[in-house]
Amino acid sequence: MTIDSSSKKPMHLQIREDLLQKIRSGFYKENQLIPKEIELAESYGVSRPTIRQSIQALVNEGYLQRKKRKGTIVQRRKINQEFTHIIESYTTEMDRKGLDPKTTVMAFKTEPASEEVAENLEIKEGENVQKLIRLRFAQEDPIVLVTTYLPAKQLKDLMDVDFSKQQLYSALAKQGYPVRSVKRKLEVLKAGETVxxxxxxxxxxxxxxxxxxxxxxxxxxxxxxxxKYRGDLNSFVFEISNTTQDNP
Structure with a gap:
């Protein structure tokens, strides 16, 4: 690439854009080392500090990773999940990010509620619930395994819904139970063999x-x-507001 010295855009931004285009096109592939700073500096006709600034920007954005004694490699970029502070379907969020979502329904059946499920749905233990297990993808990568429990007494016609295509919250709204708020708890655990x-x-x-x-x-x-979200492909955004009038 020849840097346009007459452009108002700084050279380090022009180089960042060129490197990013090469990553996205597959010229630099996942887990591949990109050329050393001195080689890039010669190729672009700029100083090493300028190259370092371009690379650091892509490191900060999650496209590149510096490895000690190895160099800089192209890494698989994590999907920034924002559902922690907004109510939005998985499909809608992936579409908005330009990723191709897909859902596979692993199981959908009726079973008695366990103590844990009953407590969280505020129903009696042993009361029937509908158990929906979905494996959800972005592009071709499996991203999250979701097991959902729904109170069968309130929701009577969901067993006929194809949840590989239909969004759960949309189906709940059609039943007269739109989801208005959610409560979430996060843990970090180790995957078992099946998951x-x-x-x-x-x-x-x-x-x-x-x-x-x-x-x-x-x-x-x-x-x-x-x-259950993959740790290597997902990151999460938490939005926190200061409810006090005075700054901390």
Whole structure:
């Protein structure tokens, strides 16, 4: 690439854009070392500090990773999940990020509620719930395994819904139980063999483990979900507001 010295855009930004284009096009492939700073400086006709600034920007954005005694490699970029502070379907969020979402329904059946499920749905233990297990993808990568429990007494016609295509919250709204608020708890655990195989990771790799309760009008719980996200492909955004008038 020839740097346009007449451009108002700084050279380090022009180089960043060129490197990013090469990463996205596959010219620099995942886990591949990019050329050394001195080689890039000669190629672009700029100083090493300028190259270092371009590379650092891509490191900060998650496209590159510096490895001690090795160099700088192209890394698989994590998907920034924002559901921690907004209520939005997985499909809608992936579409908004320009990723191709896909859902595989692993199971959908009726079973008695366990003590944990009953407590979170505020129903009696042993009362029937509908158990929905979905494996969700972005592009071709499995991203999250979601097990959802729904109170069968309130929601009678969901067994006919194709949840590989239909969004859960949309289906709940059609039943007269739109999800108005959610409560989530996050843990970081190790993947077991079954979850690891489904998510295409090794057993004992870290996973983000979310418990979610979805509430409808009058704060009625209509969903209890356990979501297991791959640790290597996901990061999460938490938005926190200062509710006090004075700054800390």
């Amino acid at each position: 690891g195989a489904l998510l295409d990771i090794d057993a004992d790799d870290p996973i983000f483990y979310f418990h979610t309760i979805g509430y409808s009008d009058q704060h009625i719980p209509v969903e209890y979900s356990i979501s």
